[in-house]
Amino acid sequence: MIYECAPMEGVTGDLFRQAQRLHFQPCDQYYTSFLSPTSARQLSARELREADPSHNQGIRVVPQLMGHEPADFNWMAGALKDLGYDEVNLNLGCPSGTVVAKKKGAGLLGEYELLKRMLDGVFDFCPLPVSVKTRLGVQDPEEFQKILALYNDYPIKELIVHARVQTDQYKNRPNLEAFALALNESRAPVCYNGDLFDAAAVATIRERFPKVERIMLGRGLAANPGLIHEIETGEAPTSEQLKAFHDTLYETTKARIPDRKALLYRMKEAWRYLGCSFEDNAKALKQIRRAQRPEDYETAVRFLFDTCPVQPHPGFIN
Numbered sequence: 001m002i003y004e005c006a007p008m009e010g011v012t013g014d015l016f017r018q019a020q021r022l023h024f025q026p027c028d029q030y031y032t033s034f035l036s037p038t039s040a041r042q043l044s045a046r047e048l049r050e051a052d053p054s055h056n057q058g059i060r061v062v063p064q065l066m067g068h069e070p071a072d073f074n075w076m077a078g079a080l081k082d083l084g085y086d087e088v089n090l091n092l093g094c095p096s097g098t099v100v101a102k103k104k105g106a107g108l109l110g111e112y113e114l115l116k117r118m119l120d121g122v123f124d125f126c127p128l129p130v131s132v133k134t135r136l137g138v139q140d141p142e143e144f145q146k147i148l149a150l151y152n153d154y155p156i157k158e159l160i161v162h163a164r165v166q167t168d169q170y171k172n173r174p175n176l177e178a179f180a181l182a183l184n185e186s187r188a189p190v191c192y193n194g195d196l197f198d199a200a201a202v203a204t205i206r207e208r209f210p211k212v213e214r215i216m217l218g219r220g221l222a223a224n225p226g227l228i229h230e231i232e233t234g235e236a237p238t239s240e241q242l243k244a245f246h247d248t249l250y251e252t253t254k255a256r257i258p259d260r261k262a263l264l265y266r267m268k269e270a271w272r273y274l275g276c277s278f279e280d281n282a283k284a285l286k287q288i289r290r291a292q293r294p295e296d297y298e299t300a301v302r303f304l305f306d307t308c309p310v311q312p313h314p315g316f317i318n
Contacts, residue, residue: 001206003228004160004191005030006218007064010269014055015256019248020221021059023241025229027217030059031133034066034091034105037076053084062131066091068103068114070121077128087157090122092134095166100138106166109147110138116150123154131158133193138166141178148182156188160216163194176208183211196220198313199231222273236312242277243305246270250301254294264297278308 005012005020005027017030032050035043049055051063063080065088067073077088092115094105101107108115122130132151137143143165151159161182163174174194183190191214196202198220206212221227225245226237250267257263268289275285284304291297 001231002029002191002214003027003231004214004216005221006193006216007031007033008218008222009033010266011222011273012218014050014052015249015252016222016225016270017056017059017061019245019252020225022248023245024226024237025232026059027221027228028060030056030061031089032061032063034064034094035076036104037065037067037069037072039069039072041072041075043076043079051080051083051085061085062087062089064089064091064133066094066099066104068108068111068118070118070125073118073122074126077126077130081127085128087129087131088126089131089133089160090118092132093160093162095135095164095169100166106135106138109135109143109166112146112150115147119150119154129155129157131160132156132188133160133162135162136165136175136178141165141175144178144181148185152185152187158191158214159186159188160191160193160214163192180209183209189214191216193218197223199227199234200313202231219273222270223276225274236310237277239305239310242274242310246274246301260294263294264291267297275304277311278304279311281308281311284308 005017013033020026035047035050043051063085065073065076080088091105092108096105099105099107103111103114108118137147159182161179163176163179164172179192192205192212193216196205196215196217202215205215217227224237226241230236249270253266254263257266271285271288275281281304284300284307287300287303288297291300
């Protein structure tokens, strides 16, 4: 099984990736939060930080790009090739309304001719191999059959399928019938993505789809950075391991973000997921959310690790 880490803005960035691989079994590959190529032909400070090879040492990282202009996409792919990357990923899955309104992410799935023009331009001229992360369509899963037929016209390195439509956002359940269509008919290797919150959910997908050799973990890995080891061995992470992971993530985040308010915002976002791995967590998480100073945050985190046992099955994660 090949394990891939989904890009989650502000959650699974380079500091998370390094902390996760340091303390737990790492993913086979990680994806950056989306980079947005523009006609300005410049990488932003955030994009440079995400793509900086020194921030991604010891792991395989694939930059994810989002846009609808092939020339801009291909320029950025060339810049990333110069940094040493050997693959880029085209984001056709982001369901955000602001993204979709710009005909990017999953918004391209509702613009068939624009999507085809994008794919033509990318696969004719991109200097690197290209994988694709997709949803099933915009409103109706029936859209996926036509979209999948289009994908099969191109040498896609890997097709990552989040088996929801754009309007689902992250509600409802993944459409496993549509995923089966991708698995059976895609010419590219297919990766499953969606609601793999714990080892039991992964086992269910593997049982239903024995042909699946690639899975992408997002919210489940953010909640339990030891999830891959648990899938492989049945051994859940200990409180001590999760604390060591947190402490690494906190110290590296504190070193990068000197602003107190921004630091605490970033760590509280991490606890939105990590907190799901602990039982009886309501009081401790409330203290973490209310912390206004690093000292208060650190006290609240110590309280959580001292009083909340690890929960073996986090279940559904909002």
